[in-house]
Amino acid sequence: MIKAGIIGATGYAGAELARLLLQRDDVAIVWYGSRSYVGEDFSQVYRNVAGSADVPCKDDDMAQLAQEADVIFTATPQGYCASQVTEEILSQAKVIDLSADFRIKDVGVYEQWYKISHASPQFIPEAVYGLPEINREQIKTARLVANPGCYPTCSFLTLYPLVKEGLIDTDTIIIDAKSGTSGAGRGTKLGSLYCEVNESMKAYGVASHRHTPEIEEQLSYVAGKPVLVSFTPHLVPMNRGILVTAYATLTKSLDAATVKAVYDQYYEKEYFVRVLKPGEAPETRWVEGSNFADISFKLDPRTNRIVMMGAIDNMVKGAAGQAMQNMNLMFGLAENTGLKQIPMFP
Amino acid sequence: MIKAGIIGATGYAGAELARLLLQRDDVAIVWYGSRSYVGEDFSQVYRNVAGSADVPCKDDDMAQLAQEADVIFTATPQGYCASQVTEEILSQAKVIDLSADFRIKDVGVYEQWYKISHASPQFIPEAVYGLPEINREQIKTARLVANPGCYPTCSFLTLYPLVKEGLIDTDTIIIDAKSGTSGAGRGTKLGSLYCEVNESMKAYGVASHRHTPEIEEQLSYVAGKPVLVSFTPHLVPMNRGILVTAYATLTKSLDAATVKAVYDQYYEKEYFVRVLKPGEAPETRWVEGSNFADISFKLDPRTNRIVMMGAIDNMVKGAAGQAMQNMNLMFGLAENTGLKQIPMFP
Amino acid sequence: MIKAGIIGATGYAGAELARLLLQRDDVAIVWYGSRSYVGEDFSQVYRNVAGSADVPCKDDDMAQLAQEADVIFTATPQGYCASQVTEEILSQAKVIDLSADFRIKDVGVYEQWYKISHASPQFIPEAVYGLPEINREQIKTARLVANPGCYPTCSFLTLYPLVKEGLIDTDTIIIDAKSGTSGAGRGTKLGSLYCEVNESMKAYGVASHRHTPEIEEQLSYVAGKPVLVSFTPHLVPMNRGILVTAYATLTKSLDAATVKAVYDQYYEKEYFVRVLKPGEAPETRWVEGSNFADISFKLDPRTNRIVMMGAIDNMVKGAAGQAMQNMNLMFGLAENTGLKQIPMFP
C-alpha cells in the first residue's frame, strides 16, 4: 500500500488527484492538505467524494508529511514546493510537484517569467521533468519529479516527433492553444465567474504566458538548439480540455503517409498517446476524464506548412493523471495503473 | 469472463454501457449492435473508445446473439425488445432491457402511454423491475430484467422511504424533474441542436410524459394503494444529470431528525444511495459519471409540506450503470463491481 | 431629456439598466454609481458599452444625485435604499428601487425574511409595487416604486389570472422555479464560479428563499385572503432566464379553452405578456434579451391539477427592463419606449 499525501488537495488539480487515487486499492491518502479548509472534511469541500474521503483537511506541513507518506504531491501555487522541500524530505518521501518550481532548469528564466526568486535552486538539477513519454527512465529513479504544465504537455506531445526528426522549421512554430476553465483554478476571481466565462472566449497572457519557456526548453532539448515559439492560450467556456493547434513550415516536402509514419514510430507503443487516422482532428470530448492525448496533423501544400493538433484533458494528462503516471513509474508499477479510464462521453 | 452483447450500442445509453463494460476485466463485449452503423468500427462512431473497441458494429440479431453471449442488453427504442425476445433466447442468455417494454405490468397502461401494442405480453409477468434497492433478490434469479427509466429511478429513490412509511399524503405528490440533454438521445432532431438547447430551458411532455405510469406503478406497490402523481420533466442545457424536486403534504408533524432517520434506515446499507446531511441539497455535479444517487429533503412547516430532492447521472444510475448493477446481481457478483467510479468534478 | 442616475451600476442588474438606457435618445445617464469602481470608467468595467459610456464611476451619494437627476435607480443590496432615501430626495427625484426594501408592506415580514431592520419604514406605505400589469395607474403617480423581484415577477404573472378568478385552490400552490446564473450577481463567490455552475443544477434556499413572502403578499391581494406557497428556486447553467413551473389543484372542472380565455382576458392588451397557443410551453430562449413574459398552461385531468408555466429574462422583465417600464409610466411615456427589443436567438 502506497501512502500518499497531497498538499493543495482542495484546488481543482489536487482534488482530481485525490479522486484518481481514491479509486485505487493500492494507494491510501494519508493527508489532505489545504490552507483554506483546515479541519473541514475533504468530502464537504468536494462532495463527489462523499463516502470515500470523509476525513478532515490538514494544514501544510511537508516535513511532517514526509514522515507519514511514501509520496508527496504538491498541487500548490508557484514557490511553495521550492520553499518547503529539503534534503531530509527528499530522503524520506518521493516528491511530485505539480507546480512549475522545478520544471525549468535555468533558474534565471524561472525567476524572470514567474517573478519570484527560487528558494531552493540546489534541487533543480536533480529534478526530472515528468513527461514519461520522453523521460521515462529518469522518472523511475527520481526523488523529485516536476510534473509538466497542462499546455506544455499538450504542446510538446503534439510537436515532439516532427521537431525531433527535423521535419519542421523550429523558427516558425506557432502554438495556438485553447483551454477549458478548470485550468484557471478554484480561486474566486471575477474573470472565473460563470457569467463572465460562459458564451465568450478570449486570448489571455498573449506573448507572455508562463508556460512559454517551459515549452521552449523541452523543444530545445529535442531540437538540439534553442527554440522560441509564439504561444497564445485562450479561455473557452467548458470545464475540461485543452486543444493545441500548432503551425510550422516544413523543412522539406512531405506527404501525409510519411508524417503519419513518423508519429506512429514515436507513439505506437505509448499507451496514452493516440495518433488519429489521417483526416481526423482531435476533439477534447474524446479524451475527457482520461489520461489520453489524441494527436493528429494536416499538411497544407499551398503554404508549405503543417498544422499539428493535440487534445488532452487538462485535469488528467495535463495535471493529476500525469502525476499519477509518474508515481506509478517511481514505484515500479505498470505506468497505466489506475489510469485506464475510458474518456467519458457525453 | 462474461460475454456481453449490446443491441443499440451506438445510442448514448448503449455507448455508455459499452464504456463501463470495457473498463472491466471480467466482461468481454462480443456484439456491438447498431442499425445505423453496421460494418463501421464502433470506435469510429465513438472515438472515446479508440484503442478499446476497434471492431465493426453488427446488425440486430437477438437470436444469434443469444447463442454467443451470456447477457444481452437492449438499449433500443420502445417495442424492439418485446418484438424480438423469445423463450429460446431467454433460455440461452440473460436479457436486460433498457427500454420500457417490460417495466409496466399492466399491458393496457403500457399500450396507452406508449401508443404501441406489446408484442410479447407473455413475458411481462416474469420480468423483474431492475431497481436493486427494492428488488435485489428477484433480480438475482431473473432471466429478464426491465431496467428502470432515468426519471423513475431518481423519482422513486427520492420518494420511496417516505411513501413506504406513510409519512406523506400520496394524493399530493408533485414531481418536478430536470434533465440534461443526453436523455434526449443521439437522434438528429431540431430540438436537440446545440443552439436550440444552449442558454434555454423548458418543460416538455407536461402531464403526459411516458415515465409517469412507471413512477406511479412503483410508488403504488410501496404505498399499497393506487398513487397518481403530477410529473413534469424539463430540459436543461447540460450533458448529464437528473435532478428531482418532489413535493408532498406530510401526514403528520415531523422534525428533520426523524425524517433523516427514516431515509438512513432505508439507505444506510445501500452503496449507491447517499443521504445528504441536513441542510444540503443534491447537485448533479456531485454524482456525474457515477452510479450514485444523492438524496435530501427540507421540511416546510409553513405549508406542512416536505420538499424531497434527488440527483443522479441519467446515463449511469439512470441507464447504463444500473443495467450493469443488475448484471452484477444476475451473475452473482458484488453489486458494485465496475461501478466504484467516484463522480468526476469539474 | 430624462436625466437618470444609477446607484449600483456595476452589478449585473445595474449594468443591464445602463445598457437599456444608453440605447435611448430621450434619456441621459448622469451618474454611474459603484462602490467598487469609483473613478474607473464604466466602459472599462463593462466593455460592451465601450464608446457609449466612457465616463468614470462615482461613489454613492443619493442626496447629491437627487439634485442632478430626474430619476434615481437603486440596484443595490437590501437595506441600502431604505437607509438613504429621504423626503427631500423624494421631493427632488423619482426613485425606482430594484432591491427588496419597499416591496413588502408588512415591515415585520421584511425584517424576518431579510434579517435586517428597515431604516425608513415611513416610506413603505407610499411605495408602489412596480408590476405595471397590475399597478399601472398607481405607478404613474408614484414617487417611490419598488421594482419587483425576478422570481416574483415571473411567478405572479404566471398565476395571477387563475388566482384572481378563483379557479385554483390557493392552498395547493407550488412554484418550482429555475434561474440562469446572472441572478446570483457579480459577486466573486465560490458557488458562482464557472466550473461550479456549469454542467450542474441544484435547488437552493429551499423553503426559505426571500422572494417567498413577496410572491405570497401579491397573490394574497389578488385572492383576497392570505396565500402561502411552496417556492423552490433552482440554479441552472445558463446566463439569463427564469422559468416558473407552478402547480395547483383546480377548484372546478375546466377545459383548456376556458383557461386560455381567462389568460387572454387578462393579458391580451398587455404588450409584454404573450399567452402561448395551447400545447406550447414557454422556453427562456424565446424571451432572452427582451421584456416579454411568455405564459402557458396544461391541464392534468388525472390529478385535477393545472400546470402553469412562465418564462422571462431575469435581467430584463425580472429587473432592469421592468424598472425602465416603470420609469416610462412615471414620466408619462409609452410603456414600451425603449423596450421593443425582440428576443435574441440563438
Added chain:
Amino acid sequence: MIKAGIIGATGYAGAELARLLLQRDDVAIVWYGSRSYVGEDFSQVYRNVAGSADVPCKDDDMAQLAQEADVIFTATPQGYCASQVTEEILSQAKVIDLSADFRIKDVGVYEQWYKISHASPQFIPEAVYGLPEINREQIKTARLVANPGCYPTCSFLTLYPLVKEGLIDTDTIIIDAKSGTSGAGRGTKLGSLYCEVNESMKAYGVASHRHTPEIEEQLSYVAGKPVLVSFTPHLVPMNRGILVTAYATLTKSLDAATVKAVYDQYYEKEYFVRVLKPGEAPETRWVEGSNFADISFKLDPRTNRIVMMGAIDNMVKGAAGQAMQNMNLMFGLAENTGLKQIPMFP
C-alpha cells in the same frame, strides 16, 4: 418604407436578419422565404418574434419577390442566388446575397473551393464585396452586394491596416479562428447536436475551409500582391461569437504605440470598429448581439511577430447585421440605422 424580402428566412442568419429588420420602423418585411416551412407562420418557427411576425412563410420565388420588394436578401445555401438572379431581378430590386456566390471574383477559384459550377458568372464583375469599411462608396451604388463571410469579416478587419501599411510579412500570416456554433446553421446534423458540441472543441476544415480564398482575395487587393494564408477554424461550445487570433512576422521593428496609431488611423472614424486599449484582448462577450468588431494586438519582440486579435458576433457583423449595414448604404441611410444595439452582457 423599405420593402424587404428574405429568401432563406428560417436559417439562423435569415432569422437574425428578420429580427433586426423587425425592430425598425422604416422597413417592412414582405416575404419570409423558406423551403422547409412554407405555409407555417414564421413566428411558429422562431417564437422569439411571436407578435411581430405572425405571417406564413412563402416558398422561394425570387422573380416574384423582385416585383414586391425593394431589396432582396438571400440567406441561402451556396449556388442558390447565382442560379436565380437575373438582369430583370436586378433591375427591379437590390440584392444582398449572404451566400458566397458573388464574393470571389475568379469564378475558377469559386468553383474549385465550393465544388459547384457557378450559374451566373456574368454578374460577378458588378457584384460589390459588401465590407463597408473598405468598399463603402461602391456599395452605395451597387445593385448586387456579396455580403462577406463571418470568418473573412473578422479576419480581414483584424489584419487590414497592417497589411495595407506593409508592416507585416504577408507570407507569414496564420489565422487561427474560433466560432460559436450558430455558424454551423440550423441543419439537423449529428455534429451540431448539443451533447456533441457541449464541453468540447475541435478544429475543422483544416487547410481546406472555403473561407480561405475569400480572405486571401481581399488581403491580396490590399497588399497589392497575392497573399496565401493558413486559416484554421475551430468550433467552440457557445452560441454566438467569432474570435480571430492572427500571427505574422513584422517587416520592421515596431513599438505598440506605432501599431496602435496605425489601427486608429484606419478605424477611428468607423462606428462599428472599436480598437481596444493597449493590453486589452477582445472577448466575444463584449460584442454579442451587436454589429461591433473589437480589434487589438500584442507585439512579441522575442519572435519578431505580432499577434492580432479580433472579435465579432458571427450572426450580426458576420452576417445579418452587416447585410443591414449594406442595405443602409444602398438606400442612402445612415450606416448604423437600426444597428446601434449595445452588446448584451451577460
